[in-house]
Amino acid sequence: MAVKSVTCVAPVNIAVIKYWGKTDEKLIIPLNDSLSGTLHTDHMCAKTTVAISSKFSKDRMWLNGTEESLDNPRLLACISEVKDRARSAGKLTEEELQWNVHICSENNFPTAAGLASSAAGYACLVYALAMLYKIDGDVSVIARRGSGSACRSIYGGFVQWIAGTNPNGTDSIAQQIVPASHWPEMRVLILVVSDSRKKTSSTSGMQRSCENSELLKHRVAKCVPERMSEITKAILKKDFETFAKITMQDSNQFHAVCLDTYPPCVYMNDVSHGIANLIHTINKFAGRTVAAYTYDAGPNACLYLLEKDVPGVLAAVNHVFHTDTKKEEYYRGLSVDLVDVPEQLGGTKNLGQWPENNALRYIIHTKIGEGPQIVSETLLNSEGLPN
Numbered sequence: 001m002a003v004k005s006v007t008c009v010a011p012v013n014i015a016v017i018k019y020w021g022k023t024d025e026k027l028i029i030p031l032n033d034s035l036s037g038t039l040h041t042d043h044m045c046a047k048t049t050v051a052i053s054s055k056f057s058k059d060r061m062w063l064n065g066t067e068e069s070l071d072n073p074r075l076l077a078c079i080s081e082v083k084d085r086a087r088s089a090g091k092l093t094e095e096e097l098q099w100n101v102h103i104c105s106e107n108n109f110p111t112a113a114g115l116a117s118s119a120a121g122y123a124c125l126v127y128a129l130a131m132l133y134k135i136d137g138d139v140s141v142i143a144r145r146g147s148g149s150a151c152r153s154i155y156g157g158f159v160q161w162i163a164g165t166n167p168n169g170t171d172s173i174a175q176q177i178v179p180a181s182h183w184p185e186m187r188v189l190i191l192v193v194s195d196s197r198k199k200t201s202s203t204s205g206m207q208r209s210c211e212n213s214e215l216l217k218h219r220v221a222k223c224v225p226e227r228m229s230e231i232t233k234a235i236l237k238k239d240f241e242t243f244a245k246i247t248m249q250d251s252n253q254f255h256a257v258c259l260d261t262y263p264p265c266v267y268m269n270d271v272s273h274g275i276a277n278l279i280h281t282i283n284k285f286a287g288r289t290v291a292a293y294t295y296d297a298g299p300n301a302c303l304y305l306l307e308k309d310v311p312g313v314l315a316a317v318n319h320v321f322h323t324d325t326k327k328e329e330y331y332r333g334l335s336v337d338l339v340d341v342p343e344q345l346g347g348t349k350n351l352g353q354w355p356e357n358n359a360l361r362y363i364i365h366t367k368i369g370e371g372p373q374i375v376s377e378t379l380l381n382s383e384g385l386p387n
C-alpha cells in the first residue's frame with residue numbers, strides 16, 4: 001500500500017514566565033507573553049508518526065497504544081490549519097490533501113506523573129504534519145491551537161511566546177531567544193512528587209482566574225512585561241542570579257494567582273513547598289543562588305541550575321527527602337556523581353529532614369535542548385497501523 005509518512009520527536013518546555021489566562025478560548029490567544037526553556041528530547045519527548053494514503057478509509061489516531069477519537073476541536077483545528085497552509089503552498093496535489101490521515105503518538109516519559117505532555121504532543125503532531133504536507137514558515141501559530149504552551153515547544157533553547165495584538169491570533173507566535181548552545185551549562189532537575197489529588201486542568205483553572213482574580217490583572221498589566229524584559233536580558237548575559245530570582249518570583253506569583261482565584265486552584269502540595277524552602281535555605285547557606293524552582297499546574301518541582309551545582313543540590317534534596325536513591329529508576333536522564341551534602345550548602349547537620357519517606361517518586365536530570373526533529377524509526381507499519 002502506498003503510504004506517505006513522517007515521524008518526529010518534539011520536546012517538553014518548562015516556563016519561567018508563566019502563561020495563565022486567555023483573551024480568546026477558541027483561538028487560544030494568551031493574556032500575557034511567556035517564556036520557557038526547551039528540554040532535551042533524549043530524556044523527555046513526544047514521538048509521533050503521521051501518515052496519509054488513498055487507501056485509508058477514515059482518519060484514525062493512537063495515543064500511547066490506545067486508539068482515540070479525533071473528535072476534539074483542538075486537534076481538528078491543528079489538522080485543518082496545516083491543510084489550509086499546505087493548500088496554499090501547493091506542494092501536494094488536491095487529491096493527496098483529501099487522503100485520510102493516521103496519527104500514532106507516544107511519550108518517552110510516564111504520563112501518569114502529571115508532567116506536561118500536551119505541549120510536547122501537540123508540537124510533535126503539528127511539526128510532523130508540517131513536514132508531511134511540506135509547509136514552510138512558522139508553525140508555532142498552529143501548535144498554539146492544540147495547547148497554548150505547545151507553541152513554545154516548536155523551538156529549542158529559550159523561547160518566548162508573544163501574546164500578539166491581532167484578534168485573529170496570527171501574530172500570537174513563539175520565537176527563539178537563544179539556541180540551546182548559548183547556555184550549555186544550564187541543567188534542569190524535575191523532582192516528581194508523589195501525589196494522588198485530582199487537579200483542576202490548566203484550561204479550566206486559567207478560565208476561572210480570568211473570571212475573578214484581581215491579582216491576575218495586576219500580574220498581566222505590570223509584572224509580566226517587566227519580568228519578560230529583565231529575564232530576556234539575564235538570559236542573553238547568562239546572568240544566572242537574575243534569571244533564577246525572576247523564575248522563582250514568577251512561579252510564586254502564578255501560584256498566588258491560583259489561590260486568589262475563587263474557588264482556589266491548589267496545585268502545590270506540602271512536599272512542593274518543602275522543596276521551595278530547601279532551595280531558599282541552600283541558596284542562603286551558599287551566599288549565592290545555586291538553584292531556582294518553578295512549578296506548573298501540579299506539585300512537581302522543576303529546578304533550573306548550572307551543571308557545577310547539580311551534585312550538591314541533588315545531595316541536599318536526597319538528604320532532606322531521604323529517598324531510597326537505590327530504588328530502581330530513581331535517577332533518570334543524564335548521569336551524575338553522587339556526593340555528600342556540601343558544607344557550603346549547609347551540610348547534613350543544618351538542613352533538617354522531611355517527616356515522611358519516599359515523598360519523591362523519581363528525578364529526571366536533563367538540560368536545554370533543540371526543537372522538534374525528524375527521526376527515522378516509525379510508529380506505523382506499511383499498512384499505516386501501529387507496529
Ligand code: DP6
Pocket residue numbers: 014015017018019020028034116118146147148149150202203295296297
Ligand atoms: C501553568 O498550555 O496546558 O503550564 O492552552 O488551555 O492547553 P491550554 O493550557 P496549557 O497551560 C499551561 C500553563 C502552565 C504555564 C506555562 O506553561 O506557561
